[in-house]
Amino acid sequence: MCDIGGLDKLVANRAYLKAQIQDDKEMRKQRRTLILPQLENCTRVHAAIPKDFEDICERQPIGKTCFRQFLLASNPEYLAAVEFLELNDWNLAEAGAKEKAKFCKADSKSFLSYLTEDIVEKCKAVSEKDFEEMLMGQVKEAMQEFLRGKPFNDSPFFERFVQWKEFEKQPISDKYFYEFRTLRKGGFGEVCAFQVKSTGQIYHIGENGIEIERIIHYTAQITTGILHLHAMDIVYRDMKPENVLLDSQGQCRLSLGLAVELPNGKTISQKAGTKGYMAPEILKHEPYRTSVDWWALSCSIYEMVASRLPFRDHKEMVTKEEMVRRTLVDECKFEHENFDAPSKDIISLFLKKNIEDRLGCK
Template identity: 45%
Template sequence: MGDLPGLNNLVANTAYLRAQHVHPDELRKQRLSLMLPKRKMSSALQAAAGRKYESLCERQLIGRKLFQQFLGAFNPQYRVTTEFLEELSDWSFAEDEAREKAKQSILAKFCQPESRSFLSYLTGEAAERCKSLSDNNFDMLGQIREATRDFLRGKPFSEYLNNVFYRFLQWKEYEKQEISDRYFYEFRTLGKGGFGEAGTPGYMAPEILRQEYSCTSVDWWALGCSIDEMVAARLPFKDFREKVQIEEVTRRTLEDDCKFEHKHFDAPTQDIIRRFLEKKPVYRLGCRSGDDPRNHAFFKSINFRRLEAGLWRPAWVPKSNVVYANDTDRFRDTSEVENVKFEAKDEKFYKQFSTGAVSIRWQKEMVDSGVFDELNRPNLNGRGCETAWESRTCIVL
């Protein structure tokens, strides 16, 4: 008896949904098999990781959390720097009354010499600015922040590198694991670290279709297509479920102008789509020097600082108990075009970009999913594993 149609898809979806409702204690038990690599395995990464404070302790989320944990445990003076920067960040994202309350807390807690959390590590002009900070000159807070960062770049950073930096290198060992064809299948199906829309018919920019040199300009074009699709439920040059040859979509992309026939295409929406869909990259929004699409009227209602900090509530949130895929089996071997066969040259090209995760996004996923907290416990760090971490998608979610 042959496999029932869709049985594999049903099993995969059921396993995925069950994984979303696993009890936290059970999830921790399952994660015990995940161990950071032994310290000796990470030595080769030290040179590649670099020794710049901004990269290791600010831009990379896992590096930042490890550095903050080190500061909090090393000595009280270092701990104050972490508290100050955290409250400063909270103030910068706060609004209205919450922002005023955060400001007064900073003034009372960090700028009064009699306070236990006074910024005693500051010296010279920075120390005097801190003591004199008030409602009237609160704009000088940025200078105090920079003085704090200068302090952290010195002795604290040096001590961090000589103490627990190896933990960061262990995480980099995991991060650098190669993305095999199995990883590509799992990540694309579950929406974890996909490879974008730039290579999908209907989203490809003219310079790609002409086989010309391209860079980030193709991403701005794809964003214009995505905005058009979100408004009208169709692509600019291809109708929803329209049966059309790829050659015709290519011709439309290279020659036709986009049409705005849907009632929700207001003036700002039409304008930003037109600017993103300029045929020549030199005229395209986002491609010119000093050009910031976030300043366009289309985005006037969005506070990008709060958005990037994860504090902006989206207009629509996908339901956690729904799998947004009709047939996950189709993702394994095909894309939008059926019966695509990979040749030797395709495999060679594939290996050129199958080199690991995108650092910032991967680290954020490890933190958000709780994997970082589980694996970073002291009683686990001394126990390594000789092999690379194998894919356990339903576990790490």
């Protein structure tokens, strides 16, 4: 025997596993939908693609992947360039001084052999404090200049990039997905879990929360998105993990169902959002602007760490009145073992009941 909560979990897990394990014949059928168009059918796209190195090889995910595959298949000399590009993706934040310096040392396997003698000498003379700036400045520019001259545009890898760009133009419809579970119902419809037929990819959050490295990554991306909205005088108003979608690269995309534009310093007092994420000023029907998004972000960070909201236990049934009381009166507690000092600090700074004290609102 099991309780209703356990039964719900059992049903959900079984649906998840069923979605993951497909018939091989069906999977092969769905994968055929990923067949790329023939090159002769891509002439218009090919002609329209600007021959811009930074745009194709660094900014576009497909172009970036194809270009690096080209480098790895072309010449062993390019291996160091690929290694540098991978390190650059993280802005060298995690690399130590020795890890960074190896690209400028002639006796290193990772030496960028096409660097001029002048740049190599500057790397030797520069202080450790300024080395990263040097690496991301003159060294990176020299590497880009060298790679620009490579015949990527005449390679099969560029042709594959063109095929993918043509493939991207196809409209996406419900035939690409399996709907296998309704996660939650709300006033604007249902939130459902879908599986991509061709890849079988599904994303979910377990009851133990997410590892802290992913939380930092997601929070940074979400914060960037919120700041971009605020710069356009748009208030999100419904920030919560369920409204954050992940693309195939693991990048965050925000769903903007309740967003509102408030130009020229205009405020609003309309009640909007989701129970447990709404800021005190919304609950008190006070005029507000962007402050509500930072409160909701802190609730979302808390939920990613502890798999519960700051003022409601996991799966606890709470009335609207009690939820309002807790939000306005109670102090946030950090009882989950996953909380560390930095996560407690950032949540506490965002979760200030007084707008003037809240991070992002000063």
